[in-house]
Amino acid sequence: MAEAVKHEQTLPSHPEKATLEGKNKFLGFWFFLGGETVLFASLFGTYLGLRNGVADGPTSQDLFHLDLVFIMTMILLTSSLTSVFAMINMKKGNFKGLIIWMWATVFLGACFLGFEIYEFIVYVDYGLGFTTSAFASSFYTLVGTHGGHVLFGILWISTLLIRYRKAGITLTNAPKFYVASLYWHFIDVVWVFIFTVVYLMGV
Amino acid sequence: MSNAQAQKSVLWDWLTTVDHKKIGIMYLVAGGFFFALGGLEAILMRIQLMFPNFDFVTAQTFNELLTMHGTTMIFLAAMPLLFGFMNYIVPLQIGARDVAFPFLNSLGFWLFLFGGVLLNLSWFLGGAPDAGWTAYVPLSSEYSGTGIDYYVLGLQISGLGTLIAGINFLVTIINMRAPGMSMMRMPLFTWSSFVASALILFAFPALTVGLLLLMLERLFGATYFAVDVGGNVVIWQHLFWIFGHPEVYILILPAFGIFSEVLSTFSKKRLFGYSAMVFATLIIGFLGFMVWAHHMFTVGIGPVANAIFAVATMAIAVPTGIKIFNWLFTMWGGRIQFTTANLFAIAFIPSFVMGGVTGIMLATSAANYQFHDTYFVVAHFHYVIIGGVVFGLFSGAFYWWPRMFGYKLNETLGKWFFWLFLFGFHLTFFVQHFIGLMGMPRRVASYLPGQGIDELNFVSTMGAFLMSVAFILLVVNVIVSVKNKSEADPWDGRTLEWAIPTPTPEYNFAQTPLVRELDALWYEKTHGNGKIKAAEPLDDIHMPNGSILPIFMSLGLFLASFGLIYQVHPVTIIGLAITLGAMFIRSIKEDHGYHIHKEDIKKEEGVG
Amino acid sequence: MDPHVTDPSAPLKGKPSKKAERQLAREGKQQIISFVFMIFLTSIAFLTVASDTIPNRFAIPFILIIAAVQVIMQLYYFMHLNERGNGWTNIMLWTGFFVAALTVATLMLLIGVTKY
Known part of the structure; x- marks a missing residue:
């Protein structure tokens, strides 16, 4: 065992890709994100095809307010930065920094989700139910799928943070944190298109 | 640590296995079962159409049969059977000990199986889906029973499994290749599996969304496809075919790979134009994404759009033609052995070309208005799918059977099977071209006499019977040949999977092989001592532990589906909780596998 | 171990x-x-x-x-x-973007509302 300890003490410059498992996870997760691109494209396309199909319900012009969307965008953008900080700390070997910045990411994600739920409640009160019109259904499906991704990300990252709260950076958990942060960035990438295509083009 | 492995019961071992070879065999068994089921559905349809105005099954049953035949054959038979070969053979061909994600590999299989079972349970629970395998809205959204709910959720679950399998193969082929196995030294079957997996990655998400929308529309009252509140029905068709067209390439490309291996092995020649073959495979994969609207020429998306998709479709004939000629030149001047595997490969060429020619006819968008939704289309796609994919599956089965099961299938029975199947296949579908041109629409439960199609329909049914007899011969062959033990390299093979002892050891390669040339084993046979060189000294081998969690993840989704279909939401929540709980356990439990010791490997390999 | x-x-x-x-x-x-x-x-x-x-x-x-x-x-x-070393991820991601662009364009334009 003495020999092994000597081995594992060195911190590789890319702990997330230091093992074959880590490399596989990294590549596999990127490919998954490639597939997710098509998934969201299908939802975007459906929304864009149906956004004028408002029937008797409210239109996007009646509903959308830029101030709320702006705040949500800033929150999510900042959460992307905090997860970047977490990864820099991981590569520096600073476990505490990794944990703190990841929790910050989770917190900002939860704020974002809270605003989104609030937004949906306001819209429903205004008369835009899920079944009101094709516009309503496709809007809730697109934005809701994104929100579902945020929720899953929060649960996933929290699980990792609680499970590894005292573990230190290891060859096993570094890839896990790394792909979770990739996932989080991807959520932000999707949101950039949502605020542009859905909200800015819908006001 | 390795001792703990030996004590498991056989059943538990198969339920928890993450070994790519066992998972491959499970894919073959499950796929074979669904293949027989889909074949039975086809026979029932052909009996109904044997005579005009025949009353063998009701029109409703006929609709269910035709829907389930198509869905089963594509999703639950052809794809899983190909996955069976891909799982077993691809890691061996690239010199790997396992796939990149053994756990996900097992999860992919169980998701497929539970999805398939869910779909087929609809037969007993209120009727099977009846809107065709394409499930066009509004027929599927407003005018169909619970069968469509089973269709939507069953395919969603098994589609998830397929997506996982696709990512797994991509990463395996990129990251797990043995030293010296560069991309351009990979056997063609591995290459075509790679491209097919990339197609899966980009095509299946569109289906996922399509099925999600249809589910929300049917179960939660969403209105994407309800025209009276602003919906649009063409969106479903696009989403379905953005997935659906790449899907046919997902099926045919691995079959092309199988033919490339078989033709080259049994011609005793290196594959002609290897790099052109790889390039053609990539081009077919790429073009496969830009042609889907040729299924929708008569929808009315406009003449310019139709023309663009027509030209893109015809362009696919060019790389496919390159492949056909390369196969012919591979055989040219070779010492051809007419084994059953090779007979299927040789018969594939003319059969598939016929399907290709009718494909070009159908791609002519103006003429398509005449052909659309007639038996001409049915004849076309059965020529490419049976003449291409199914022939490929049979060819691959006879070729790799000794590797996978340790015994050779009987060649005499095999040749009977081949000739009966070939004859039956052409008898069934060749006449359908003319039935279609005479105007018989597809998907009708019956037809009136005196239109000149009675005899042709009867002939077609006779062909279908021949195919069933042939299939029974295959099953008999599988059983009676068990004693026909095979050596490790029965065909004088060219690629790495024939370099290892039989039965295949759990760890595949005792020492990771060193690959020096394309057709690695053949190179060593002609330039070396016939043995693959090792890239590493003999050492302990790291293996992943099995897990029962994949079954629980799949079971959870299976239960949740029932909750959704019957709107009993406590069941939905329990089901999803099981799945998420299993994912949670997987996430927090670190499992680093175990090691097989050097001494045990030496014992098994018979050295030292 | x-x-x-x-x-x-x-x-x-x-x-x-x-x-x-x-x-x-x-x-x-x-x-x-x-x-x-x-x-x-x-x-x-x-x-x-x-x-x-x-x-x-x-x-x-x-x-x-x-x-x-x-x-x-x-x-x-x-x-x-x-x-460096991200060749495959770039290839797959941009292929994804390509398919995504085709999908969005089609669902916007080719749904039978305007004939092209």
Whole structure:
């Protein structure tokens, strides 16, 4: 065992890709994100095809307010930065920094989700139910799928943070944190298109 | 640590296995079962159409049969059977000990199986889906029973499994290749599996969304496809075919790979134009994404759009033609052995070309208005799918059977099977071209006499019977040949999977092989001592532990589906909780596998 | 456990090399600059739409270009696609974007409302 300890003490410059498992996870997760691109494209396309199909319900012009969307965008953008900080700390070997910045990411994600739920409640009160019109259904499906991704990300990252709260950076958990942060960035990438295509083009 | 492995019961071992070879065999068994089921559905349809105005099954049953035949054959038979070969053979061909994600590999299989079972349970629970395998809205959204709910959720679950399998193969082929196995030294079957997996990655998400929308529309009252509140029905068709067209390439490309291996092995020649073959495979994969609207020429998306998709479709004939000629030149001047595997490969060429020619006819968008939704289309796609994919599956089965099961299938029975199947296949579908041109629409439960199609329909049914007899011969062959033990390299093979002892050891390669040339084993046979060189000294081998969690993840989704279909939401929540709980356990439990010791490997390999 | 196999659940100790430190510091600076730039771009996009004087036929392509720039910055600076050894990830991601673009264009244009 003495020999092994000597081995594992060195911190590789890319702990997330230091093992074959880590490399596989990294590549596999990127490919998954490639597939997710098509998934969201299908939802975007459906929304864009149906956004004028408002029937008797409210239109996007009646509903959308830029101030709320702006705040949500800033929150999510900042959460992307905090997860970047977490990864820099991981590569520096600073476990505490990794944990703190990841929790910050989770917190900002939860704020974002809270605003989104609030937004949906306001819209429903205004008369835009899920079944009101094709516009309503496709809007809730697109934005809701994104929100579902945020929720899953929060649960996933929290699980990792609680499970590894005292573990230190290891060859096993570094890839896990790394792909979770990739996932989080991807959520932000999707949101950039949502605020542009859905909200800015819908006001 | 390795001792703990030996004590498991056989059943538990198969339920928890993450070994790519066992998972491959499970894919073959499950796929074979669904293949027989889909074949039975086809026979029932052909009996109904044997005579005009025949009353063998009701029109409703006929609709269910035709829907389930198509869905089963594509999703639950052809794809899983190909996955069976891909799982077993691809890691061996690239010199790997396992796939990149053994756990996900097992999860992919169980998701497929539970999805398939869910779909087929609809037969007993209120009727099977009846809107065709394409499930066009509004027929599927407003005018169909619970069968469509089973269709939507069953395919969603098994589609998830397929997506996982696709990512797994991509990463395996990129990251797990043995030293010296560069991309351009990979056997063609591995290459075509790679491209097919990339197609899966980009095509299946569109289906996922399509099925999600249809589910929300049917179960939660969403209105994407309800025209009276602003919906649009063409969106479903696009989403379905953005997935659906790449899907046919997902099926045919691995079959092309199988033919490339078989033709080259049994011609005793290196594959002609290897790099052109790889390039053609990539081009077919790429073009496969830009042609889907040729299924929708008569929808009315406009003449310019139709023309663009027509030209893109015809362009696919060019790389496919390159492949056909390369196969012919591979055989040219070779010492051809007419084994059953090779007979299927040789018969594939003319059969598939016929399907290709009718494909070009159908791609002519103006003429398509005449052909659309007639038996001409049915004849076309059965020529490419049976003449291409199914022939490929049979060819691959006879070729790799000794590797996978340790015994050779009987060649005499095999040749009977081949000739009966070939004859039956052409008898069934060749006449359908003319039935279609005479105007018989597809998907009708019956037809009136005196239109000149009675005899042709009867002939077609006779062909279908021949195919069933042939299939029974295959099953008999599988059983009676068990004693026909095979050596490790029965065909004088060219690629790495024939370099290892039989039965295949759990760890595949005792020492990771060193690959020096394309057709690695053949190179060593002609330039070396016939043995693959090792890239590493003999050492302990790291293996992943099995897990029962994949079954629980799949079971959870299976239960949740029932909750959704019957709107009993406590069941939905329990089901999803099981799945998420299993994912949670997987996430927090670190499992680093175990090691097989050097001494045990030496014992098994018979050295030292 | 065999002695020559490293334990994957043991914490990694030690510091990165001086070279890696410098690299990380440079990366960190780049990322903060990209973040500020992204905030700036987002604000521009919102302002473009909020001010009623800018006509739509300019505003819509403009905000779409801004979105594309932002996404590329996310991918290349935050998600490290610019690092070496990312050939396959780039290929697959851009293939995904290609299929995605086809999908969106089709679902917008070719749904039988206008015939092209």
